[in-house]
Amino acid sequence: MTTPRPRTSADGHALIERLRADPEAPLVLIAREGGDVEVMTGDVVDVSELADIPLHSGSGAPQEVFALVPFRQVRERGFACHDDGAPLRCVIVGERAVLARDAAINRLPSEPVALADAGFDIDDDEYAAIVRRVISDEIGRGEGANFVIRRDFTAAVDADPREAALTWFRALLQQERGAYWTFAVLTPGHVAVGASPEAHVSARAGVVTMNPISGTFRHPRGGATAETLSAFLENTKETEELFMVVDEELKMMSAVCSDGGRITGPHLKEMSRLTHTEYMLRGRSTLDPRDILRETMFAPTVTGSPMQNACAVIRRHERAPRGYYSGVAALFSPATDIAGAQTHDLDAPILIRTAYIEDGRLRVPVGATLVRHSDPDGEVGETHGKAAGVLGAIGAVERDEPVIDPDAPTAERPALADDPDIAALLASRNSRLAPFWMNPQHSGVHGPFAGHRALVIDAEDRFTTMLAHQLRHLGLDTRIVAWDAVTDDDIHAAELLVSGPGPGDPLDATSARMRRLREVVGARRASGRALLAVCLSHQILAAELGIPLAPLSRPHQGLQLRVGIFGQDASIGFYNTFTARVAPGTRRVGDAEVAADEVSGDVYALRGPGFASVQGHLESILSRDGIETLERLVAHALTPVDA
Secondary structure, eight states: OOOOOOOOTTTHHHHHHHTTTTTSEEEEEEEETOOOOOEEHHHHEEEEGGGGGGOOTSSSBOOOOOOOOOEEEGGGGTTOOOOOOOOOOEEEEEEEEOOOOHHHHHOOOOOOEEEEEEEEESSSHHHHHHHHHHHIGGGGGTTTTTEEEEEEEEEEOOOHHHHHHHHHHHHHHHOOOOOOOEEEEEETTEEEEEEOOOOEEEEEETTTEEEEEEEEEETTTTTTOHHHHHHHHHHHOOOOHHHOOOOOOHHHHHOTTOOEEEEEEEEEOSSSEEEEEEEEEEEEOSSOHHHHHHOOOOGGSSESSSHHHHHHHHHHHSOOOTTTTEEEEEEEEEEETSSSOOOEEEEBOOSEEEEEEEEEEEEEEEEEEEEEOOOOOHHHHHHHHHHHHHHHTTTOOOSOOOOOOOOOOOOOOOGGGHHHHHHHHHGGGGGSSSGGGOOOOOOSSSSSHHHHHHEEEOOOOHHHHHHHHHHHTTOOEEEEETTTOHHHHHHHSSEEEOOOOSSSSTOOOHHHHHHHHHHHHHHHHHHHOOOEETTTHHHHHHHHHOOOOOEEEEEEEEEEEEEEEEEEOOOOOOOEEEEBBBOTTTOOOOTTEEEETTOOBBEEEEEEEEEEESBBBBTTTTOOHHHHHHHHHHHHSSTTTTT
């Protein structure tokens, strides 16, 4: 049960006016999902790590804290980034009030803010060239499924930053719709104002929710229609882009939630100028909200997948630090759980669709999600659309549609999601997805492998958290260990060793990770004890068996295929750039039985005495038959060699 907090107050306007007059006074304004404006102020404290966010006072009393979390905090997870020193800024809320939304619109400043010297920091041709390099050099070489590369729209602002921020906040309240949070944050040296459509993560009463949004439909002049939206929803690239980010966020959910996370949706996120597609993921967790936030840094919709490699790719291809772009704004509010214990709720939207004022200049960072079949010119256009969405909403550029007089009577436009054809198109997407992640999941204590144990080796792709969750569902007592932390004793002692997926070229002789995985797979197979190898580790096992490896002509990143796995057809999700390949028709190689494509010879699975492997990701939402196939392969691996 949440601790009550004031929702209405008569002094909201007075509080804003008092803080507006003081250039050093912190001011946080938040309107959540179309609600009234929460007004907050308090002491500013910059901390080094998420664990340092002061949820309790010196006396131990719980306190409400608003935090701006910069992208550089990914260093807490050991990930690479351009480190700009942007502070993890906290406002310890000492005073709060609520101002009616209409009253805020009527009372906040409205004079236009002039901009000069406006444009993108990277021109269109150069950005398109970056897109091509990422597709060929990163996705094309197995570094990941998708990556978000940003560029910044910048302009000079000849106005007081606080007044500009309040003016733009008012414009967003009036003109933008569908935002999860509309907000303005004014602290010394840092001003941010935006309308984020996406709730990255929330935690309330033990329930964690994540909200992956992907796919961007820019409304044509005159507004979106069912016909124009249908073409967008039928676009393969947009659909697969959403599925990939759902997979990436399920990795995070499986790390923080005991029940792994359940998918509902898809839904439409309809905004004034853009429409997105989204899913909701929910699960239960007992973790501290700061730990939940750490384990979910940051949304794949603004970074890519797998997360660790996405951060490295961002560092290679973005020229400057991100600041707060793709970080989160986080509100920690005191609450009590169902047992009456003191805790904090967490509400944390992604910092996108946000304008920053820094040293007299406006900065609006925007990015496009790059996948294997991205069109460079299309991705350039997407960044223009996203920047225009922010700039038009705050009144910095001319809007595609005339501003509507808020006092004039208008007919409410029906939601496009209510159109029967649109609803059917959305619902049809789920026919491709794994029921496992859409249905309630039992604890696994009565699973077919109850009493057995598994050790999963993480090769820098947290698909292993989803895989471990499925193994637990099947009854296995499962733990995960990083590739560079697994010991030789671990390799020999594990009852079932699961060598997991990861990015990169399996034949890379310079990679310490590849060398260690070859040692792990080789030693385990030589021992004769149960081994399951997945994706990258499957390729390494195949190479040890003498099967050649080759790059695919087109990467299978986020691709769903129906393949034969030892006599049974299975719908499986693939995220590979390299493949093991045999001569078409090959059924055995040494002591291994081979399941391969009849035409190309691409190897989908292997099994032999005490071992099994699979190229696809059985844990992916794209693997409709994943859990059943996993059960079959585990059963084979666990079968004693002399049975």
